[in-house]
Amino acid sequence: MKRLPRDNADSLRRITRRALILGGAQAAFIGVLGLRMRFMQVEQADQFRLLAEENRIKIRLIPPARGRIFDRNGAVVAENVPSYRITMVREEAGDVDAVIARLAKLVELDPDELDRARRDLQDLRGDTPVTVADRVSWGDISRVAANTPALPGVTPEVGLSRRYPRGADYAHLVGYVGPVSERDLERIDAPDQLLLIPRFQIGKIGLEAQREDVLRGTAGNKRIEVNASGRVIRELDRREGQAGADMQITIDNELQSYAHARLAEDSAAAVVMDCETGDLLACASSPSFDPNLFVRGISVNEYKSLLDNKYRPLPNKAVQGIYPPGSTFKMVTALAALEAGLVDPSETVYCPGHLEVSGRRFHCWKRGGHGNVDLHQSLRNSCDVYYYEMALRIGIENISDMARRLGLGLEHDLPLTSVAAGLTPTKDWKLINKSQSWVIGDSVNAAIGQGFVLTSPLQLAIMTARLATNRSVTPRLIKSIDGVEQPNGHGDELGLSENNLREVRKAMHAVSNNRRGTAYSSRIIEDAFRMAGKTGTSQVRNITAAERARGVTRNSDLPWERRDHALFVNFAPFDAPKIAVAVVVEHGGGGSTAAAPVARDITLQALYGEDPPLSAYPAKDRGRIQSQQERLRRARPTRDGDGSDRA
Structure with missing residues (x-):
């Protein structure tokens, strides 16, 4: 059927309108796209250039x-x-x-x-x-x-x-x-x-x-x-x-090496401190381990062998280890009594070998007793009964106050891992931590460095330096940072009576230099370097009445872990103190036999700056010392050669 001209005209108008709408939409889209492209290429050109650059750089x-x-x-x-x-x-x-x-x-x-x-x-x-x-x-x-x-x-x-x-x-x-x-x-x-x-x-x-x-x-x-x-093409800049x-x-390499070599066969620690500045000249914990193993990545077997070693090589015994100080604590009790005016240095106390306190017998280390002893003799011979009597007179608060004044029971500020605070107990401490009241027997035990009292070798060295100087000497480990000197530990005056300190120092001198002194066999012969010291033996087990009746078992007959700890502290030279030394030998048995010889040798090494002459030792020991020096020289690392690695 043939369409009318009017229908054709209407159809043509509709097609044209649709074309205009579609064309307009296309033109709008192209316009928006053009504007977007202009925005991205012109206005955001730097940002996209950076993104492209980041894909390349x-x-x-x-x-x-x-x-x-x-x-x-x-x-x-x-x-x-x-x-x-x-x-x-x-x-x-x-x-x-x-x-x-x-x-x-x-x-x-x-x-x-x-x-x-x-x-x-x-x-x-x-x-x-x-x-x-x-x-x-x-x-x-x-x-x-x-x-x-x-x-x-x-x-x-x-x-x-x-x-x-x-x-x-x-x-x-x-x-x-x-x-x-x-x-x-x-x-x-x-x-x-x-x-x-x-x-x-x-x-x-x-x-x-x-x-x-x-x-x-x-x-x-x-x-x-x-x-x-x-793939990397080149480095553009850096x-x-x-x-x-x-x-x-502050540590001296050679002294540190000597201390380690001297302690090598023991589970022990030694600290050497400068009495003037507080500088730690040596701070050794034995046995030790090679830190390079940990840098490279230590094997499971190597690490297990360190963990399983009964001598515990991983902890730093010098600052982390805490031990009953035993008789090395007696200077604290003596000074507390002297400063309180409750004893005269010449006053004597009778020691029959024990003291009855509240129905309990507290024994002296010497079974037959020391007889009448004054302050000087009590330290020289390490009489326990004398200090039991002092504890009854002055009480635990005075003892602990003096201990803290001398640097015990405090966490000293050193950049080391787990620096132990130790413990100087008080009545309140026991009530809070043990839920028990303090009894007089606790004071008696504390007076000889047993019971609740705990100290570290570092603290014992600090105590000794303070006794030698009457100053609050504090330890320093960092000497300088990028050449800038760090504050030293010279310390202020403690304010203790010089007369009282003089009596204690004279008694410590007798410990090492009097024939009846407990450390006489470890004395220094060279007059210019004579030392004043104190032995200590701290129990790690209870001794029953039955054992005392039949005779206390010798340390050498006990398993290693049940033997007493051995301690020794000293300062030298006596007339002009330069260094303070503390040595603790775990389960060493006796301070006079296990710790004092080590401390004496380390002291001489520090004072001479090298192996001391044999003339500094008692004549009977010189052959043994000569062999020991030769053995320790072989065990120590060599010096730094031409010094090319020095600062």
Whole structure:
């Protein structure tokens, strides 16, 4: 059927209208698209250029060099040495397993280290460099570099690793570094980005941990150009970080090594302190361990052997170990009585071998007793009954007050792990901590350094320095930081009566120099270096009435862990004190036989600055001492050679 002209006109108008609408929509779309393109290409050009640049440019952190540590004479204690490693970036590697398989054909990969690397590659951000092989040889680095086209995402690097050239001598003091752990990160509110770098190392114990803020430094960064496959093309620029501060400590390397060598066969600790400045010249805990094992990653078997060792090599006995001070505490009780005016130095107390207190018999170490003894004789002969009597006169509060005044029962401020406070008990302390009232027998026990009283070798050295100087000498371990001298521990006057201190010092001199003194066999013959000291033996077991009746079992007949602790403290020279020394030998038996000879030898080594002449020793000991010196020289590390590693 033929359409009418009118119908054709209407149809044409409808088509034209639709075309106009469609054309207008298309024009609008093109206009919006054009405006968007203009906005992106002109107004946002810099932003997109930066995004494109970021796909081509990578920014990597540069770990700073850790601050070095030197001894008081400038010899290296902790240093950084070059270390070759191989890293991998997941997003640049593509097929990680395939790349690792190719790498394993070139370099021997440690299975444990590779397992850690796989976990890090999976868990961390894709652009994070992960160490796949550490401490590899230069030959390994060369082979990897020559095969880089087949190893996408793999980079051979040269970094720095911590090394402790003195080995076990400083394991407890300086400590060691190790990779950041999840536990480390949990303790930090806002971790430094450096800590998120896999296998980045921080201080774990000792000075390395306590002064991490000073030793770590701040990171730098570098910009590197990569191609489309992620391979590094070139380094564009770098901004170096700031190295950690170098630190000088107060310890003398040679004296520290000697102290360790002298203690080698014992579970023991020794502290040597400068009476003028409070500087710790030696602070040894034996046995020790090689901190380099922890830097490299200690094996399960090696760590288990340290944990299972009954002599406990891991704790720092010098500052963490707390022991009943035994008779080394008697100077505290004596001074407390003298300062309170409750005893005259010439007054005598009768010792029949025991004292009855509240229906209980407290025994003297000498079964038959010492007879009538004054203050001087009580310290020289270490009579227990004299101090039982002093406890009855002055009470525990006076004793504990004097102990704290002399530096016991306090946590001294040192940058070391777990510095023990020890314990100087009071009536309130027992009520709060034991839910029991104080009894007179507690005071009697405390007067001879037993019962609840606990001290560390560090505290005993501080006590001795304060007795020698009448000043509140405090210990110092850090001598300087980046050459800036740190405050010393000279201390203020204690305000104790010089007359009373003189009496105590004279008695301590007799301990070492009078034929009846308990440490006479360990005396120093050289007049200029005569020492004043005090022996101590602290019980670690109860002695029953039945055992006393049949005779107390000798320490040598007991298992090692049930023997008494042996202690000795001294200062020297007597007329002008320079150093204070404290030695504790765990389960050593007797202070006069186990601790005093060690302290005497360390004292002479410190005063002479080298092996002392045999003439400083009693004639009967010189042959044995000569052999001992030769043996200890072989056991100690050699000196630093030409001094090239000195500050």
